[in-house]
Amino acid sequence: xxxxxxxxxxxxxxxGQGGDGSLTVISILTELLARRGYHLFMxxxxxxxxxxxxxxxxxxxxxxxxxxxxxxxxxxxxFDQEAIDRSxxxxxxxxxxxxxxxxxxxxRSALAETVRxxxxxxxxxxxxDLSRDLFKNSLSFGVISRLxxxxxxxxxxxxxxxxxxxxxxxxxxxxxxFQRGLDFADEIGLHRGAGAWQVDKVERExxxxxxxxxxxxxxxxxxxxxxxxxxxxxxATEILEFLQKHLPARGxxxxxxxxxxxxxxxxxxAAMTGTRSMVGSSSPGYSLMQEGIVHAxxxxxxxxxxxxxxxxxxxGMPTKPEQSDIDMMIYGGNGEFPRIVLAPGxxxxxxxxxxxxTNLAQRLQCPIIIALDQxxxxxxxxxxxxxxxxxxxxxxxxxxxxxxxxxxxxxxxEVTDDGVSPWAVPGTPGGMNLITGNERNAWGLVSTDPxxxxxxxxxxxxxxxxxxxxxxxxxxxxxxxxxxxxxGIGMQLGVMSEAVERLADQGIAVxxxxxxxxxxxHGETLDFIASHSRVIVVEQNQEGQLRRLLMAAGADGAKLExxxxxxxxxxxxxxxxxxxxxxxGLTDNEPAMGSVA
Amino acid sequence: xxxxxxxxxxxxxxxxxxxxxxxxxxxxxxRMEIPAHExxxxxxxGCSGTLQNNVRAYGYHALHGRVLPAALGVKLSNxxxxxxxxxxxxxxxxxxxxxxxxxxxxxxxxxYLLMNNAVYGLTKGQDSPTAEPMDRGAEESLDGIALGxxxxxxxxxxxxxxxxxxxxxxxxxxxLEHARSGRGFAFVEILSPCVTYNDTYAEWAGQVVxxxxxxxxxxxxxxxxxxxxxxxxxxxxxATGLIxxxxxxxxxxxMYAGETASPANQPTEVASHLDDYRALMAQYAV
Numbered sequence: 001x002x003x004x005x006x007x008x009x010x011x012x013x014x015x016g017q018g019g020d021g022s023l024t025v026i027s028i029l030t031e032l033l034a035r036r037g038y039h040l041f042m043x044x045x046x047x048x049x050x051x052x053x054x055x056x057x058x059x060x061x062x063x064x065x066x067x068x069x070x071x072x073x074x075x076x077x078x079f080d081q082e083a084i085d086r087s088x089x090x091x092x093x094x095x096x097x098x099x100x101x102x103x104x105x106x107x108r109s110a111l112a113e114t115v116r117x118x119x120x121x122x123x124x125x126x127x128x129d130l131s132r133d134l135f136k137n138s139l140s141f142g143v144i145s146r147l148x149x150x151x152x153x154x155x156x157x158x159x160x161x162x163x164x165x166x167x168x169x170x171x172x173x174x175x176x177x178f179q180r181g182l183d184f185a186d187e188i189g190l191h192r193g194a195g196a197w198q199v200d201k202v203e204r205e206x207x208x209x210x211x212x213x214x215x216x217x218x219x220x221x222x223x224x225x226x227x228x229x230x231x232x233x234x235x236a237t238e239i240l241e242f243l244q245k246h247l248p249a250r251g252x253x254x255x256x257x258x259x260x261x262x263x264x265x266x267x268x269x270a271a272m273t274g275t276r277s278m279v280g281s282s283s284p285g286y287s288l289m290q291e292g293i294v295h296a297x298x299x300x301x302x303x304x305x306x307x308x309x310x311x312x313x314x315x316g317m318p319t320k321p322e323q324s325d326i327d328m329m330i331y332g333g334n335g336e337f338p339r340i341v342l343a344p345g346x347x348x349x350x351x352x353x354x355x356x357x358t359n360l361a362q363r364l365q366c367p368i369i370i371a372l373d374q375x376x377x378x379x380x381x382x383x384x385x386x387x388x389x390x391x392x393x394x395x396x397x398x399x400x401x402x403x404x405x406x407x408x409x410x411x412x413x414e415v416t417d418d419g420v421s422p423w424a425v426p427g428t429p430g431g432m433n434l435i436t437g438n439e440r441n442a443w444g445l446v447s448t449d450p451x452x453x454x455x456x457x458x459x460x461x462x463x464x465x466x467x468x469x470x471x472x473x474x475x476x477x478x479x480x481x482x483x484x485x486x487x488g489i490g491m492q493l494g495v496m497s498e499a500v501e502r503l504a505d506q507g508i509a510v511x512x513x514x515x516x517x518x519x520x521x522h523g524e525t526l527d528f529i530a531s532h533s534r535v536i537v538v539e540q541n542q543e544g545q546l547r548r549l550l551m552a553a554g555a556d557g558a559k560l561e562x563x564x565x566x567x568x569x570x571x572x573x574x575x576x577x578x579x580x581x582x583x584x585g586l587t588d589n590e591p592a593m594g595s596v597a
Numbered sequence: 598x599x600x601x602x603x604x605x606x607x608x609x610x611x612x613x614x615x616x617x618x619x620x621x622x623x624x625x626x627x628r629m630e631i632p633a634h635e636x637x638x639x640x641x642x643g644c645s646g647t648l649q650n651n652v653r654a655y656g657y658h659a660l661h662g663r664v665l666p667a668a669l670g671v672k673l674s675n676x677x678x679x680x681x682x683x684x685x686x687x688x689x690x691x692x693x694x695x696x697x698x699x700x701x702x703x704x705x706x707x708x709y710l711l712m713n714n715a716v717y718g719l720t721k722g723q724d725s726p727t728a729e730p731m732d733r734g735a736e737e738s739l740d741g742i743a744l745g746x747x748x749x750x751x752x753x754x755x756x757x758x759x760x761x762x763x764x765x766x767x768x769x770x771x772x773l774e775h776a777r778s779g780r781g782f783a784f785v786e787i788l789s790p791c792v793t794y795n796d797t798y799a800e801w802a803g804q805v806v807x808x809x810x811x812x813x814x815x816x817x818x819x820x821x822x823x824x825x826x827x828x829x830x831x832x833x834x835x836a837t838g839l840i841x842x843x844x845x846x847x848x849x850x851x852m853y854a855g856e857t858a859s860p861a862n863q864p865t866e867v868a869s870h871l872d873d874y875r876a877l878m879a880q881y882a883v
Contacts, residue, residue: 226865
């Protein structure tokens with residue numbers, strides 16, 4: 001037997017019907033790889049239903065930090081044939097499939113020749129020996145632990161840790177199931193020490209494993225956010241859940257509204273009292289909130305809005321990622337008003353940019369929008385602890401009773417150089433004022449006077465001009481000064497950075513940029529395009545909205561290649577490598593598949 | 598004294614019922630000696646949506662139909678404020694009807710003055726949800742008091758008439774007391790005629806029946822209230838007065854469990870929560 005292969009980049013998928021407990025097996029593996037010091041990336045693939053439908057959980061453990069799924073799975077644990085039919089082709093050469101043969105033998109036509117298969121009737125064993133189908137997860141982990149060459153102590157510790165919230169009686173039954181898995185491994189010749197793989201033990205700094213949604217909610221709260229309203233919608237619900245769990249104990253409120261219209265208006269009301277406020281939703285819900293977002297822009301009310309984008313149009317594909325609301329976030333709503341759109345590329349960005357957005361809203365008194373996508377929102381990954389000490393709460397131009405006493409006059413919409421009018425919140429003596437979304441004069445009294453109109457419209461737009469130079473720059477990676485560039489936001493960061501690294505290994509120099517300020521288009525983004533002879537714009541939508549945005553901002557369209565996907569499945573690094581090579585004409589003159597140049 | 602905004606001439610037509618509402622609100626706020634800076638008046642879209650321009654308070658002009666969610670956001674963020682929401686029958690019974698149902702259900706300490714003139718005046722005379730079916734359209738008219746009675750959370754339901762200023766003063770005063778004493782949502786529908794598109798002063802004056810004039814009427818009895826308003830309607834009248842009331846507990850009181858939570862007045866600096874946040878982050882450690 002050959003020596004076990006050291007797995008420095010291990011990709012596993014557990015798939016079955018929703019409710020099968022795919023997440024349990026992935027959680028146990030997560031615990032194992034975390035103990036061994038690996039970086040983790042987790043993703044789920046579920047149907048939009050409570051139980052049933054193909055559900056899969058994916059885990060990537062690597063000694064180098066990764067921000068996306070790998071190209072292939074080394075291990076596929078499949079609880080039924082449908083999982084094999086859907087995902088079998090994604091198993092790596094020399095990979096392993098563990099198949100629950102309770103309903104009959106495997107049809108392996110979807111699998112490559114080199115894939116090893118272990119057929120085990122986990123479900124049947126679990127029901128027969130332990131009277132419960134769910135124990136099949138611990139049973140299968142018995143077999144997996146042998147494949148990975150684990151000692152029984154460590155494997156059991158991981159299992160115990162994962163199930164620690166269960167009553168001791170159930171933990172004991174799961175340990176019995178695990179032992180039954182080991183026995184079965186012995187029966188099929190998968191003895192102790194005979195595993196195909198081994199997992200390294202590496203040292204790394206302590207980290208946190210967190211989703212973008214949780215990180216974003218945390219950042220808002222840490223920046224003093226104390227009011228959130230939302231309506232349940234995939235994939236933004238976790239923001240509401242996080243804040244419902246954590247805000248009340250810290251003097252805040254997170255409300256489940258009767259609809260998105262109510263949610264955004266509740267937040268407007270809260271924001272007028274000086275409370276730092278945020279609403280979140282996903283694409284169709286964001287589209288309902290637009291009236292309120294426009295109102296925040298017109299009436300000059302500080303508000304943070306999150307769009308956790310999913311595949312559209314309309315109700316679209318609720319559980320699938322897309323970046324097709326770029327136009328809506330930047331151009332959506334009636335009339336013209338100042339707004340800023342920020343785009344995080346991972347949990348750290350989510351934390352930092354939502355804290356920044358919370359401050360920017362106070363400072364500019366206008367809507368600050370955060371563009372998430374389902375992948376950034378719901379995938380979890382290990383990142384360094386967030387820098388809490390760095391956080392500052394910018395109070396903006398707030399007037400106290402003393403400030404007011406020192407003035408002869410106070411109008412809510414006073415015209416200023418930077419467009420920001422100092423404001424007094426209700427409860428402040430002497431500061432009674434009028435807030436309206438109608439055009440108005442400096443006192444907040446409705447006016448359609450042409451001069452007043454122009455003065456007020458100009459004042460509002462000056463707010464963005466005044467802050468432009470302070471907006472967050474992007475993240476650059478790859479070879480500085482390379483001829484070819486690659487550019488994308490959000491979920492594309494992880495894939496782009498890995499693709500660029502692989503290209504460098506092949507001797508192909510590419511530089512990457514993940515803009516974090518989407519609107520107004522950052523000067524750095526345009527400079528990046530200007531300084532490369534070709535730039536591939538990577539995005540998850542049909543029409544190339546990001547590329548179109550860059551062109552409208554003045555980028556040379558002839559330089560911009562387009563790599564697009566809108567099938568609900570994120571790019572894999574190898575796919576992007578291929579697109580970059582072809583798109584940038586590095587090996588031949590074929591245009592990229594989605595080229596619109 | 599810092600000069601803020603000056604009252605302007607209202608957009609209301611001479612004789613508009615809304616003058617009576619404004620006068621009764623100002624009288625109530627004055628009588629209760631509520632400081633102007635601790636009062637917020639939020640109004641929707643329509644003729645009624647300009648009320649805040651002529652009340653000395655913090656004022657907000659809400660989106661059409663969204664005055665109640667905005668008022669809820671204000672009240673939950675700073676429960677010390679006296680929050681008055683106002684709007685017309687289109688604002689509250691048509692585009693914002695869903696929010697009205699949920700506001701009854703939540704019972705926050707807000708006064709809501711719904712100025713019912715049974716017509717869309719500002720857009721020049723279209724049918725509103727309270728328009729009489731026989732005169733105008735194929736749809737039945739909507740009774741907000743009956744709606745409120747049907748919802749278990751409701752705690753204060755009154756109907757006044759701009760043509761009966763003494764009663765209106767009493768009702769709005771009682772509404773302010775109800776909302777400010779932590780009992781919850783005080784709903785006052787005011788029959789407020791539109792002299793231009795639906796001048797119903799004389800008609801309504803002949804129809805109103807003040808339930809509180811009957812010493813036998815028990816305004817704490819929800820079933821009796823429901824029966825009486827329908828008896829009055831069946832006889833061609835309109836029930837007015839403080840129709841139903843209970844000693845409810847306001848949403849903010851229930852949410853904050855008696856503590857004086859006020860999100861608007863929480864410290865925003867991270868320093869005040871540093872250890873707390875570190876502990877929360879540690880829960881994600883691997």
